[in-house]
Amino acid sequence: MNKVNLILLIGLYLICANSKAQNLLIEAESFINKGGWVVDPQFVEQMGSPYLMAHGMGIPVTNASTRIAFNEKGMYHVWARTKNWVPGNWDAPGQFKIIVNGKALKKTLGVTTGWSWEYAGKVKIKSNDVDIQLSDLTGFNGRCDALYFSTSKKIPSDAETNLDAWRKAKLGETIAPKEQKAYDLVITGGGLAGCAAAIAAAEQGLKVALIHDRPVLGGNASEEIRVHTLGIYGKYERILKMIDTKHYPNGSFEARYDQEKRDRNVKSFKNIDLFLDWRAYDAVAHNNTIKHVDARHTATGERIRFTAPRFVDSTGDGWIGFWAGAEFSYGRESASTYGEAWDEWGELWSPEEADNFVMGSSVLWQNEKTNEVHAFPQLPWASSIAKDHKAIAGEWYWEFSRNDLHQIHDAEEIRDHMLRAIFGSFSNAKKLEENKNYKLQWVSYLVGKRESRRLIGDYIYTFNDVKTHTKFKDAVVEEVREVDVHYQRNLKDSKEPDFLSEAIFYETEKYYIPYRSLYSKNIDNLFMAGRNFSCSHIGLGGPRVMLTTGQMGAAVGLAAAICNKHNATPREVYTMHLEEYLDLIEKQQ
Amino acid sequence: MYKSLAFIALFFIVMGFRNQKKRDYNPMFFNMTNELKDIAKDEPVFKFEVKSLDTAYSAQINHDVRLLSNSNGEPRVFFSDIETSVCADGECKLANIKVYWNLLGNYVGYGIHPELPLTKYEHDTFEREDYAKLHQLLLDENSILKRRKITDLIDKIPVSPSNIDSKDLDGISGATKKEIKESVVKGGLYSCYTLWHIVHGEAKEKIKTYLQSINTPALNTYFLYAPYRDYQIYALKQLNKAEFKEHSKQIASIFQSTDALTRTYVLKKIPEDVLSEQRTTSQFYDVFPHIDINSRTLLIKKLKDANSTAVEIVSKHVGYMTKNQLSMYLKYLEETYESLNGGVKYNLIKASNSKRYAYSYLIKEYLKNR
Numbered sequence: 004m005n006k007v008n009l010i011l012l013i014g015l016y017l018i019c020a021n022s023k024a025q026n027l028l029i030e031a032e033s034f035i036n037k038g039g040w041v042v043d044p045q046f047v048e049q050m051g052s053p054y055l056m057a058h059g060m061g062i063p064v065t066n067a068s069t070r071i072a073f074n075e076k077g078m079y080h081v082w083a084r085t086k087n088w089v090p091g092n093w094d095a096p097g098q099f100k101i102i103v104n105g106k107a108l109k110k111t112l113g114v115t116t117g118w119s120w121e122y123a124g125k126v127k128i129k130s131n132d133v134d135i136q137l138s139d140l141t142g143f144n145g146r147c148d149a150l151y152f153s154t155s156k157k158i159p160s161d162a163e164t165n166l167d168a169w170r171k172a173k174l175g176e177t178i179a180p181k182e183q184k185a186y187d188l189v190i191t192g193g194g195l196a197g198c199a200a201a202i203a204a205a206e207q208g209l210k211v212a213l214i215h216d217r218p219v220l221g222g223n224a225s226e227e228i229r230v231h232t233l234g235i236y237g238k239y240e241r242i243l244k245m246i247d248t249k250h251y252p253n254g255s256f257e258a259r260y261d262q263e264k265r266d267r268n269v270k271s272f273k274n275i276d277l278f279l280d281w282r283a284y285d286a287v288a289h290n291n292t293i294k295h296v297d298a299r300h301t302a303t304g305e306r307i308r309f310t311a312p313r314f315v316d317s318t319g320d321g322w323i324g325f326w327a328g329a330e331f332s333y334g335r336e337s338a339s340t341y342g343e344a345w346d347e348w349g350e351l352w353s354p355e356e357a358d359n360f361v362m363g364s365s366v367l368w369q370n371e372k373t374n375e376v377h378a379f380p381q382l383p384w385a386s387s388i389a390k391d392h393k394a395i396a397g398e399w400y401w402e403f404s405r406n407d408l409h410q411i412h413d414a415e416e417i418r419d420h421m422l423r424a425i426f427g428s429f430s431n432a433k434k435l436e437e438n439k440n441y442k443l444q445w446v447s448y449l450v451g452k453r454e455s456r457r458l459i460g461d462y463i464y465t466f467n468d469v470k471t472h473t474k475f476k477d478a479v480v481e482e483v484r485e486v487d488v489h490y491q492r493n494l495k496d497s498k499e500p501d502f503l504s505e506a507i508f509y510e511t512e513k514y515y516i517p518y519r520s521l522y523s524k525n526i527d528n529l530f531m532a533g534r535n536f537s538c539s540h541i542g543l544g545g546p547r548v549m550l551t552t553g554q555m556g557a558a559v560g561l562a563a564a565i566c567n568k569h570n571a572t573p574r575e576v577y578t579m580h581l582e583e584y585l586d587l588i589e590k591q592q
Numbered sequence: 593m594y595k596s597l598a599f600i601a602l603f604f605i606v607m608g609f610r611n612q613k614k615r616d617y618n619p620m621f622f623n624m625t626n627e628l629k630d631i632a633k634d635e636p637v638f639k640f641e642v643k644s645l646d647t648a649y650s651a652q653i654n655h656d657v658r659l660l661s662n663s664n665g666e667p668r669v670f671f672s673d674i675e676t677s678v679c680a681d682g683e684c685k686l687a688n689i690k691v692y693w694n695l696l697g698n699y700v701g702y703g704i705h706p707e708l709p710l711t712k713y714e715h716d717t718f719e720r721e722d723y724a725k726l727h728q729l730l731l732d733e734n735s736i737l738k739r740r741k742i743t744d745l746i747d748k749i750p751v752s753p754s755n756i757d758s759k760d761l762d763g764i765s766g767a768t769k770k771e772i773k774e775s776v777v778k779g780g781l782y783s784c785y786t787l788w789h790i791v792h793g794e795a796k797e798k799i800k801t802y803l804q805s806i807n808t809p810a811l812n813t814y815f816l817y818a819p820y821r822d823y824q825i826y827a828l829k830q831l832n833k834a835e836f837k838e839h840s841k842q843i844a845s846i847f848q849s850t851d852a853l854t855r856t857y858v859l860k861k862i863p864e865d866v867l868s869e870q871r872t873t874s875q876f877y878d879v880f881p882h883i884d885i886n887s888r889t890l891l892i893k894k895l896k897d898a899n900s901t902a903v904e905i906v907s908k909h910v911g912y913m914t915k916n917q918l919s920m921y922l923k924y925l926e927e928t929y930e931s932l933n934g935g936v937k938y939n940l941i942k943a944s945n946s947k948r949y950a951y952s953y954l955i956k957e958y959l960k961n962r
Contacts, residue, residue, distance in 0.1 A: 090950035090951075091950055092947075092948060116950050116951065116953055117953065117954075346800075349825070349829070350825070350853060350856075350857055351853065354857075354860070355829075355857075355860065355861070356860040356861070358856075358860070360886075405885060405886060405889075405914075406856075406886045406889045406890070407885065407886075407889040407914050407916040407917050407920070408916065413916065416915070485739070493852060493884065494851065494852045494853045494856075494886070495851050495852075495853055496851065497851060497852065497884060501885075505734060506734075507734065508738070508739055510739065
């Protein structure tokens with residue numbers, strides 16, 4: 004179904020025939036023409052939907068527009084679900100207006116604290132075919148989740164407290180997606196781990212679905228986040244070289260070349276069905292077995308139910324496992340939980356008492372030096388975070404974690420905090436004569452996460468396995484990279500900005516990760532690969548880089564092939580087919 | 593024969609005299625306060641090995657680490673007078689430096705022999721600001737030099753006008769290179785590198801081990817009451833519950849003045865029967881607006897252990913809370929207080945009407961729903 008028809012259908016469908024008031028819900032991300040606005044699906048689980056964001060780095064973006072068929076003409080009141088993303092004693096940074104049939108509605112939007120329905124004004128609809136536009140006023144990340152047109156002046160009810168149900172009712176969604184697709188293996192998350200899993204399984208003849216919520220593959224390595232891949236290839240060099248990056252500085256524009264390579268290579272597999280811009284939103288298990296994963300297109304809202312005998316969770320945040328009821332952990336374990344203390348770094352390494360001081364998320368950014376002067380405004384809403392810090396580009400240590408923030412649930416606040424840090428620091432740097440010709444070339448709007456949920460497998464990988472170089476009989480991933488965990492600099496020095504981190508390194512010889520850390524302990528048909536594999540906080544410190552997580556993906560893809568051949572569970576690959584599995588891995592080189 | 597014996601005797605007399613000679617403890621930089629003022633005992637306690645970085649002559653020289661104690665016999669500082677070669681491009685020079693470590697093995701300062709100044713590339717001597725920069729570098733236990741080989745650093749340092757022009761460099765990212773350049777003395781990379789690795793090498797590890805052999809409860813009390821953060825957290829880690837109670841006044845004082853790391857440690861460890869004392873609760877919660885955000889989170893989490901007065905103290909400061917902290921606090925009130933006492937309610941109403949507080953609307957909603 005093409006997008007135009009879908010929008011029209013939604014428009015028609017939503018007219019409530021039995022009520023006196025006519026009302027219409029329009030998801031902003033379903034706008035036909037996004038203009039300069041970007042679709043942000045990162046925080047769906049927290050705020051209910053993807054949204055459109057005017058990420059213009061200070062320059063207002065071009066209008067997003069769409070056409071909607073109205074059943075009834077008349078006077079409509081209009082609301083936008085939006086928020087002032089930096090409430091405070093300053094002008095809201097992300098302001099925009101709604102334009103209907105060429106006429107801007109009265110109220111400026113993006114000015115209220117917290118996601119809510121802001122009243123935009125009223126408009127007389129004189130024809131059935133209505134042109135609607137979002138007009139960005141600031142270029143600083145105004146955001147619009149949805150529009151609501153109603154002939155009643157009553158503000159949408161229960162919007163904050165029960166939005167999901169309200170939305171489903173308005174959109175007329177049934178519980179189950181109508182479209183269903185069956186595969187040998189369904190992989191959710193197209194970072195390095197997911198891509199490697201897809202390639203490895205596809206090469207063994209499995210019919211694979213790879214679901215990824217972005218338009219490009221690679222996750223943290225993608226041109227949208229631009230972290231270079233680190234680690235070694237292990238036994239999967241051939242596979243990983245199809246998707247890795249060169250060792251350019253983090254944030255480099257060169258990420259685009261590796262992006263092209265990665266997308267081209269994954270797309271070249273006929274038995275990988277690639278679902279780009281599809282975000283999984285549910286996984287259901289019966290008797291500890293996942294029956295299906297449901298996903299939604301991030302722009303059109305179309306839904307598909309994916310069924311398979313086995314699933315891979317490479318979402319990074321462990322969403323598939325979480326929804327299916329897999330055991331998981333989050334945070335820093337106490338030093339005594341697994342015996343991971345390191346006196347040299349004490350509490351910064353592994354605390355006596357468990358806590359939430361996990362490694363933070365990064366937002367990378369880059370400048371461009373030009374031959375002319377570029378102005379950049381003073382931004383009080385940004386300088387309240389940046390203070391007097393000056394910078395013209397970011398690096399890995401632009402990172403944010405705080406103990407009242409959860410890296411998944413509060414990811415939007417974390418991302419927004421980083422945006423303020425970036426804009427404020429760049430604004431400070433621009434005051435210097437030497438920086439007058441710099442302009443912002445690129446600022447990511449995606450959170451590059453290091454650590455979130457860790458699904459628990461039959462084996463929990465810890466620091467001790469690094470220290471003792473445990474040679475597991477089911478070792479399927481190997482790494483020589485140091486264990487590297489981060490802490491926020493302001494923990495030791497309150498004068499340091501709260502958005503910069505420091506790394507602690509534990510140098511080591513080669514260490515190994517067992518296959519038993521790559522499938523769920525209690526969900527019988529769930530593999531995991533990537534940062535959500537089964538490990539402790541410190542155990543994650545070494546293998547969290549992307550060639551290592553890519554190795555995990557490849558190992559899991561091959562294990563899925565063994566499962567498929569013997570109709571076995573992931574655990575049975577270890578208990579019954581380990582030799583055959585290890586032989587298959589050896590053949591990959 | 594007699595001549596030889598006389599020479600040997602003279603040698604031992606001179607050496608003995610050298611060991612008895614009162615040393616000059618006058619470091620150029622020293623990050624402690626009174627620890628060198630009353631040194632009455634200076635004894636060698638172990639040796640450590642300094643390896644030359646010179647690839648042509650891989651010399652290894654043993655140096656004494658000396659423990660300096662005060663007139664009461666209390667250990668105060670470790671010290672070593674070190675001579676090492678600093679090599680660049682096949683040319684080696686000697687560097688002499690007198691290094692001071694605290695009792696935990698953390699670097700605290702250094703001095704030089706005035707007649708033997710430190711040198712940079714092409715024999716230039718260190719300027720005053722170079723010495724200061726070296727001190728700052730040595731204070732950084734997690735310096736960027738820690739994990740680098742000297743061969744990784746050469747040729748890549750001099751050409752770094754900015755971190756964007758470094759795309760061509762393999763292995764070291766632009767920011768890393770910039771960080772190295774900023775942390776070392778200009779033209780003194782080899783000296784800086786060599787000295788950092790000596791100061792943070794074997795000697796430091798041996799001091800940590802040695803401390804175990806001389807540690808006493810009295811020494812731990814000295815650590816707890818000393819104005820140094822590394823001493824304080826070290827001491828706090830040794831305390832049992834009874835000792836925590838015994839020293840609660842000092843611990844509250846540390847809490848008010850220390851960094852976020854130590855504060856969070858104190859809040860995690862403080863026993864309920866200590867925090868629940870009204871005086872202690874007041875000492876901890878009165879500083880709510882003046883401390884870091886992470887510690888505020890823990891203070892809210894600890895309300896259940898604190899004296900009941902804490903709830904009202906915190907209510908005066910809701911305007912300093914993050915959104916999540918406010919949610920935690922309101923949830924705590926919801927679960928524990930059937931009806932809000934007058935003071936708490938008054939403060940919440942006041943905050944709910946504040947135009948300066950971004951989350952006042954959440955307090956309004958909360959009050960409305962009660």
